[in-house]
Amino acid sequence: MSSSVGNEKSVNPVLRISQLDALELNKALEQLVWSQFTSCFHGFKPGVLSHIEPELKAFLWLLLWRFTIYSKNATVGQAILNIQYKNNLSQTEKYQPLSKHQKLWYLIFTVGGRWLEERCYDLFSNRQLQSFCKIKYYLNFGAGLLKLCGLVNFLIFLQKGTFATLTERILGIRSVFCKPQSVRQVGFEYMNRELLWHGFAEFLIYLLPLINVQKLKLKFSSWCLPMASLPNNENTLAVHCKECSLCGEWPTMPHTIGCLHVFCYYCIKSNYLFDMYFTCPKCGSEVFSCYPLKLKGLVSEK
Numbered sequence: 001m002s003s004s005v006g007n008e009k010s011v012n013p014v015l016r017i018s019q020l021d022a023l024e025l026n027k028a029l030e031q032l033v034w035s036q037f038t039s040c041f042h043g044f045k046p047g048v049l050s051h052i053e054p055e056l057k058a059f060l061w062l063l064l065w066r067f068t069i070y071s072k073n074a075t076v077g078q079a080i081l082n083i084q085y086k087n088n089l090s091q092t093e094k095y096q097p098l099s100k101h102q103k104l105w106y107l108i109f110t111v112g113g114r115w116l117e118e119r120c121y122d123l124f125s126n127r128q129l130q131s132f133c134k135i136k137y138y139l140n141f142g143a144g145l146l147k148l149c150g151l152v153n154f155l156i157f158l159q160k161g162t163f164a165t166l167t168e169r170i171l172g173i174r175s176v177f178c179k180p181q182s183v184r185q186v187g188f189e190y191m192n193r194e195l196l197w198h199g200f201a202e203f204l205i206y207l208l209p210l211i212n213v214q215k216l217k218l219k220f221s222s223w224c225l226p227m228a229s230l231p232n233n234e235n236t237l238a239v240h241c242k243e244c245s246l247c248g249e250w251p252t253m254p255h256t257i258g259c260l261h262v263f264c265y266y267c268i269k270s271n272y273l274f275d276m277y278f279t280c281p282k283c284g285s286e287v288f289s290c291y292p293l294k295l296k297g298l299v300s301e302k
Contacts, residue, residue, distance in 0.1 A: 012177035016157070018081050019164040019175050025077030033060055054118040061111040069106055073097050074178075082178050089172040102171050109167045117143065212277055245282050246271065254293040259285040262293055 037060060041049060049056060068075050074084035090096040098106075120139050146166070153166045163169035244251045246267040253265035261282045272278045272287050279286050 012179075013161065014083055014175045014177055016161050016164075018083060019157075022075065022077035022081050022083055022175070023164060025080055026075050029076050030061065030064070033064070054115050054122065057118070058111050058115040061114070062107070065107050065111060069098070070103050078175065083175050084178050085168075085173045086176045087172070088174040095176065098173055102173055105171055106167060106173070109170070212275070245280065251293075255290050256293045257285060257287045257290055259283050265292075 034057065037056070038049065064076070068079070069085070072079065072084070078084055085098050087096040087098050087102065120136075150166045153163065153169055157164050162174055164175070168174065242251075243249060243262075244254075244264045244267055245261040246263055249264070251262045251264050254262045255265050255268055256262055257268065257280060259280050259282075261280055268287075268290055272290065277286070
């Protein structure tokens with residue numbers, strides 16, 4: 001009964017971006033499962049899983065295959081996006097689920113292929129014999145040839161929109177929507193508003209790193225709280241500058257930058273090294289030179 005209902009479902013082609021999103025979701029799920037599995041062994045000796053890591057990964061991917069492709073004709077990423085696999089080898093245009101042979105070959109190509117690649121790499125990485133070198137050369141050549149075929153398949157996929165992976169093209173399985181996609185009505189006013197705010201946000205992201213916010217704040221504070229002009233001489237410094245203009249404490253190793261204010265050596269030096277356009281927080285004077293202040297009575301205790 002269920003098979004007859006499945007055969008009556010119409011086929012809806014899937015967008016390229018949806019197929020690629022499904023592949024990325026599958027990779028993210030595999031990484032999440034593996035990280036959760038390895039976290040169970042954090043209390044054990046380091047490297048306890050390194051010798052059997054390919055077999056453990058193959059076992060986990062086998063479980064995922066059993067409860068996704070084998071039972072639902074769709075991976076986890078496809079199920080999230082309302083996509084499933086269709087048997088493209090069937091003559092009818094109606095939906096046809098995958099055959100058992102296609103599901104088993106999908107398991108061999110995906111899980112078995114990755115296990116073989118990882119196990120062969122571990123097996124031949126430290127072998128220097130002549131025979132092992134030849135086998136390693138042929139394996140690397142075969143892996144490179146498969147990657148080249150995958151690249152050609154991806155270029156064809158970008159042009160035609162079917163068979164996102166080489167495995168799908170070999171087995172004749174195609175991604176289709178489970179249910180017809182309804183047409184969404186979006187008003188032009190809403191679209192224009194979203195595009196406007198999106199462009200404005202991108203402009204701010206590009207512009208904000210170029211703005212020296214600290215210098216603007218100091219300029220604004222100097223405009224709001226203007227200071228009366230004072231004669232720049234040693235007596236004025238001794239009388240009016242009894243505290244560091246940055247930390248507010250009695251100046252330690254007092255230094256000046258040429259204005260009427262005194263700074264601790266470490267305060268002015270650290271701020272100037274952090275920001276080469278640093279200005280005095282009191283008057284906004286730029287730092288051209290930093291030299292010690294030598295005044296009698298200034299370094300005495302309060």
